[in-house]
Amino acid sequence: MRFGLLTGGGDCPGLNAALRAAVYRAERAGHQSVGFLDGWKGVRDGLTRPLQASDVSEALLHGGTILGTSRTNPFRVPADAERVLATIHRLGIDALIAIGGDDTLSAAREFYRRGGRVVGVPKTMDNDVAGTDWTFGFDSASTVAVDALTRLRDTAGSHHRAIVLEVMGRHAGWVALATGLAGGADATLIPEETYDEAELRAKVRRAVERRGFALVVASEGIELSDRKGTAGGKDEFGHELLGERGVGEELARRIEKATGVEARSASIGHIQRGGPPTLFDRILATRLGAKAVDLALTGAFGTVAVLRGAEIIGIPLDEALKAPKTVPIDWRDLLHTFDA
Ligand code: F6P
16 A cells, blocks of 8 residues: 655644654555655645655654644635545555644545545644544643743742743643643633633732742633734634734733732743653654554544543544534643642
8 A cells, every 4th residue: 555644733742753653554564655745735736755664763753743734724625625636646645644633634534525545643732632532742742831830930939920821722721731730830721711800810919928929821712801802813724823812921911910919921832832742742643653554454544543541543533523622620620729
């Protein structure tokens, strides 16, 4: 068989590990692989690079994606969809492995509905893909965010300040939750919950009274009271570019004004998405990449390799594309146990 591999959507640590695993697994079973450049754009435009085990042997260690990525949606325009199918036919691709989040996987489903032979691998630092317990990229990104909060703790403590750390996560608060929990924040704001100014002020005051400083983690996707809407543009899948709203900065301004506690903010933005994958992400990405090839070899197209408990299994693309997975009540309850 000839496998085509692509990575789409926002990059995250672990993509190269998944590619490496898929290429090794295919090669070991006597099959070839080719990489499509920049996600679905590469399939649409026929942009490829060879992918052999020797090309990916070191990839495990590195963040980003050696194939490049984009947020191209090739099924928006009928002519583009035809170009996708033509490329697959022309290059003799027997099975496509699409590694990505909701958007990349929804394009994979569209491809499958048009007769394409595809298996998905979920990834995203946002951890919001339904049907899988965790996505790779999340552990690495959250580890960076916790490190940032730990550093902010030193400077907040020295200056007796409140510091707000803004983290990514789009409309799911998983990264903020992990950062707040593992980094010991005094308040953590996530998009799943209505944000309350008075409550936040009280938490900041209590933390400052108790130990002289306060740490707040805010997810980029929260709605600030009395300020709605987007300041930035949208991507090809229609998603707002939330980082441009600057909720962390605005929160710090409001905290200082309302409490008199000197406040600062930090936004680690795309720093969260880079760097080598953590142990957890390397192993998860490796298992998923290998499983995707196994699924394709058994003819299980239209599926996604996912983590369920300790097992890696294949589930239908439809199941992984249900509503995005947000933070449920029990996690939120645990999070707020540690609020100031
Ligand atoms: O989907 C992952 C993500 O990192 C989101 O958390 C964030 O809102 C978005 O990507 C940022 O996208 P871009 O890389 O286009 O700025």
